[in-house]
Amino acid sequence: MRSSHEFTCINCPLSCPLELVEEDGRVLEVKGAECRLGEKYAEAEFTDPRRVVTTTVTVRNGTLPLLPVRSTEAIPRRLVREAVESLASIAVEAPVKEGQVILADLLGTGVDVVSSRDLNTLSGHK
């Protein structure tokens, strides 16, 4: 079956409105793009949209109660909510270094979740 899907290109301020036409999941054409980037973007958004996940986890004995974390790469968009939920139950112990792995292989994606910053212990705080 042939159907079309709408996207807005996010790659430059022109924000081209894109229309992707597909048949049984096979991309036939992308209309509306002023340049190749838009076509590629619509295809990626249709076949495998990905997003970087950012959230916080609990820290014990830190100068702050929460530690901001990020996925090192984008993961499939449909997993974002589940990823944030699974990270909500994680607690780490201060001190933490930026880039320290907080959760390896997030939901089997092969992507790690790392700390976005250094966080000292309360006693180590000058």
Add this chain to the structure above:
Amino acid sequence: MSKVRRPDCVVIGGGPAGLAAALAASSAGLDDVLLIERDIELGGILPQCIHDGFGSIVFKETLTGPQYAQRYVDELARTNVEVMLETIVLDLAPDRRITAMNSRDGLVDIEPRSVILAMGCRERTRHQVLLPGYRPAGVITAGAAQRYINIEGLMPGGKVVILGSGDIGLIMARRFTLEGATVEGVYEILDHPGGLTRNIVQCLNDFEIPLHLSHTVTFIHGPGRVEGVTVAAVDRERLPVPGSERHIPCDTLMLSVGLIPENELSKRADLRLDPVTAGPLVDERMETSVDGIFACGNVVNVYDLVDYVTHSAEIAGRGAAERVLEGRPRKAPVTVVPGRNVKYVVPQLVRSFERDIDFYFRVEHPEKAVRMTVKAGGETLGRRKAKMVHPPEMAMIPASVPGGGSEGVRELVVEVAPDAE
């Protein structure tokens, strides 16, 4: 009172602007740089901006806010810049005398040879946009909500209506949703969104949060806690259309209605302010109207990208170092005038054309296929083309005067015009 300190340079504010300014001043040769920050740590607004999207220009990768801050904090630790945390600057006089205060030393007097203002900006609140209704708990700005959720781990509400479609509001719509709250919708009084398309797509569309353009909140229901809001469509004069009102039950109204430079100290120091940016007028070295007082980052004008903030701060840091080390008298400035489809330009003044200058500006209305130019009389000093310009996104044109001569230049004009070719 303890003895008066006389450092080469005091930087006020330890956000990305203050961090980069202190680093630049130090690496340009100033030995005694003092950075004063009122918070318990450095980074300014960045530690609470946990999303990614920072640093694409400076580092060619997209970092989260905390990651971006960490790079500068680490670099600062390798210099001899002195950092005073949990210290607030209360007063700045036109002769650069600073009064600061903290709980350890009480009042501190400082007489620096140069000052760099980097106090950032503050959010506009409901009083500045005049929302009618009760004054209940549960009306909160986007940045405050961001701080509660991302730093303190507190949820400000469970059912949220958002007024204004600025980027911080969009980012927080996603954040509230991922933390389990319901965001009923985003209401924007203008007919176009205030934030970037990227954020509309990834923060609203991804989570099926509706964006209602040409709508506003006409009443806040209380009295104790927000119980709901009335929203209405607006006409071209931005007045509510009778009969279009809708009541939405909610416990939180989050405002994302813009930022304004933090001006308290700028005013106390008698700096000349630009009525359009609301920040101080600056020249190409980011020096204000008062000799020896520099300014950078969001205290000058609300830059959208932290990369631009950093850039302005590096110029200010080098400028302050030159001022202290060389101490040349200042030349009379040439004024930079906003031309066709330009709302304002930073810097507003140019005293010397010795170096290339980047002019940052905002357009008044969206326009496709444009040529952007900086002109002095008949001569074009810089030009750039763009497929599209929007008011929410700053534009920039690098300009230079061959040979650095400026004789005869009275005024510069920055303008945006349809691209003829």
